[in-house]
Amino acid sequence: MLACGFLACAPSNAETLEELDALSDLSADEGAGIAAARQQAGRGEYLEALATLERVLAVHPESHQARLIHAVYLCQIDDRRGGLVEIDQLKEKNYGRQLLAEARAMCREGG
């Protein structure tokens, strides 16, 4: 919800430096950054969603959610091999076998 609060202020079409700062601020927080990426993906802005997740991961490299969603979004831009390579690097103990199997299946179908 907090993330949505931030998102209400975040521009969907940044055209000023201040708007870029707002996008940067969002991804400094793991939860807000992931929520922003989901929202961008919901608008079909997958490249921007991936960039947002990479900002999150730069600050929170151990974010399991961000890593999984990043891999799936790669598949959704049709970089299925890249997505599968990333999924193969995720540890089953952190996600569960079923979830990773589901991610692989989704990826092979194109995300």
Add this chain to the structure above:
Amino acid sequence: MRKSLAAGLILASAFIAQPAAAQRVEVGNAATVVGDVKMSNAQIARPRAIQRRQRLAWGDRIDTGRRSQLQILLLDRSTFGIGANSQVRIDRFVYDPEEGRSVVATFFKGALRFFSGRQEGNNSAEVQTPSGRIGIRGTALDLLVGEEAEEIGEDEDFVDDADGPKSRKAEATLVVLRGPGVGTAGGLTPGRAEVEAAGVTVVLDQPGLAAYIPRNGAPPIGPFFISNRGLAKVQEELAPEVARAANSGGGLLGTLLPAVGAVAGAVALGVILSGDGDDDDRAVQTPQSTQGGNDRDTTNTPDRPQGN
């Protein structure tokens, strides 16, 4: 009205000012800064440490240190993700929200990932490296220059078969198109990159296609589908801390704290992707770093994509 005004202002300042002039043409910010990241330009000869939100302008050169990382966010929301030990300079950026965007950059060494931003209008990007030029249209693209490019490039069977490329470490350039492919979601423009060197152009138009320029004066080798191992190594160069976190042990704490894989397995992927439900954070987070090496070794298939 607001868009037109923004476009007018951006274009006016872009056309009037020159990169070396005193007036800065600010075109983006440092959206993420991790570790040692410095900026220099015609006015700032001695590289100066920068923080997140730093404004970036024409002519600014960025240097990242060891275990450092930066993402440059441009006004059209295109991004340059820069890995460790890298150098890049923004030479020019012109953006009109109605007409499109043009960006020119020089990448001297290291690892770079480009994501194009807004899809509207006529967009182009060009990146110069020590050995070639990469023209980019609507894409996600990875670019390595230097020792790691040489190491990964020469490890590819397609390059190895090209009769000894005689690489030069400082000039070796590896380019990998990551997408979007024709099967992309979201109606994105399929990506395309033209890798040009020594009068030869290699076109990359499918995710996973790569080209390798061994040195200045040599034509690009390719296109070829980069191996899964090569892709993983490129990813490591772009996000070394993510790779380190993935491969690191959890230390004593890691051995003492239980993992929560069983819980994670009970959560549908769709919930995680959509963010529906408030419990998804718990579902995939553990209290410690992951342990051990990769769960599985990826196999090489140098000249054909896998898993499609």
